[in-house]
Amino acid sequence: MAFIDTLVMGKPAWMWAIFMTIVVILLAVDLGLFHRKAREIGVRESLLLSAFYITIGLAFGAWVWLNIGPTSGKEYLTGFLVEKTLSMDNIFVMSLIFTYFGIPRIYQHRVLFYGILGVILLRGIVIALGAWLVASFHWVLYIFALLLIFTGIKMLLPGDDEPDIEENFALRIMRRFLRITPKLHGQRFFIRQPDDKTGKILTWVTPLFVAMILIEIVDVIFALDSIPAIFAITTDTFVVYTSNIFAILGLRALYFALAAVIDRFSYLKPALAMILVFIGSKIFVADLAGWEKFPSSVSLSVTIALIAGGILYSLWRTQRDPEPPSPNDKVQNAKPGDV
Known part of the structure; x- marks a missing residue:
């Protein structure tokens, strides 16, 4: 029984056990109860699931x-x-990936579910590395802060940052080293079929698997923003990891709710940019003011105000302006199911 009080990354093992138990139960219920069979998730269900995951995250x-x-x-x-706000850009890129490969909504949940499992492991590794760096070299926090300020300013500058899926480096590598089927095969990631040239039965990967790998890579890229952001807020590894994972767990449901209307929140991006600049700047402000730590109440209040302002302004502007194009309409040269 002494094990439950053993410190693991600064917190008792029983705290980590409670957190991991909740995560495992949520994943098991999601896959085993709600989505045992492939089916399309509607907007109403997505909104209800999103509300459920947000409630669980806030309750924790x-x-x-x-x-x-x-x-x-x-x-x-x-x-x-x-992290929830940063995931808005993540959702947009996911929409581009699914559109490029022509993956119907009925199969998208499978990709996102297994993608989330990979994200939990990858985020754990990145956060553990970040925690070690911060504990060993305190000045790394200032590097994180400068990175956030630079990223925020870059997001405020005009320019089209839409990724080009066709020219993605990871996709080119997979095309070179993997046998990829030209079309989908239901919700399967792998199939056994003959080679066109030799007739030999070989294992092939499907576009569904390729899309999942690209989504994993996208999350690693977005982690370069979110991990420095959370470490600039707190260096408590337990708080860092749990807040990240609970925000990510609801990403699948949030995707189905927002993928079709993501452009309605186009003015949320400047708000997010200002949040990143604020979070990065507060480390230097605290030092200049002689504070041991920037007040957490101020950080939370400013973050809520900027997010709420970005959402309300986006909704107000999109009511006045003509309907913006769907993210799927922006994909150029996309050939559904063709890799």
Whole structure:
């Protein structure tokens, strides 16, 4: 029984056990109960699932507040909100990937579900590395802060940052070294079929598998923003990891709810850019002011204000302006199912 009180990355093992138990239950219920068979997820169901995951994430934040302290609770909520907002760009890129490969909605949940499993592991590795760097070299926090400020300013500058799926380096590598079927084969990632030239039965990967790998890579790229952001908010590894994972767990449901209307929130991106600049700047402000730490209440309040402002302004502008094009309409040279 002494094990449950053993410190693991600064927190008792029982806290980590509670967190991992909740995550495993959520994943098991998602796959085993709600989505045992491939089916299309409607907007209403997506909104309900999103509300459910957000409620679970906020409830865990309340638990952190009560069991670790108000400061940790505020830092968790700030990190949770920032990660949720960052996922908006993630959703847009996912939409481009699915459109490029012509993957229907009925199979998209399978890709996102197994993608989330990979994300949980990858984020754990990246966060553990980040925690080690911060603990060993405190000045790394200033590098993270400068990276956030630079990224935020870059996001505010005009320019088309839409990724080109066709010219993606990872896709070119997979095309070179993997046997990829030209068309989908239901919800299967791998199939056995004869080679066109030799007639030998070989294992092939399907476009569904390729899309999943690209989504994993996208998450690693987005982690370059979100991980420095959360470490600039708090260096508590437990708060960093749990806030990230609870924000990501609801990403699948949020995708189906927002993929078709993501451009309605086009003015959320400047708000996110300002959040990144603010989070990066507050480390330097705290040093100049002689504070041990920037007030967590201020961080949470500013983050909520910027996100709410970005959402409300986006909704107001899109009511006045003509309907913007869907993200799927922006994909150029996309050949559904053709890789």
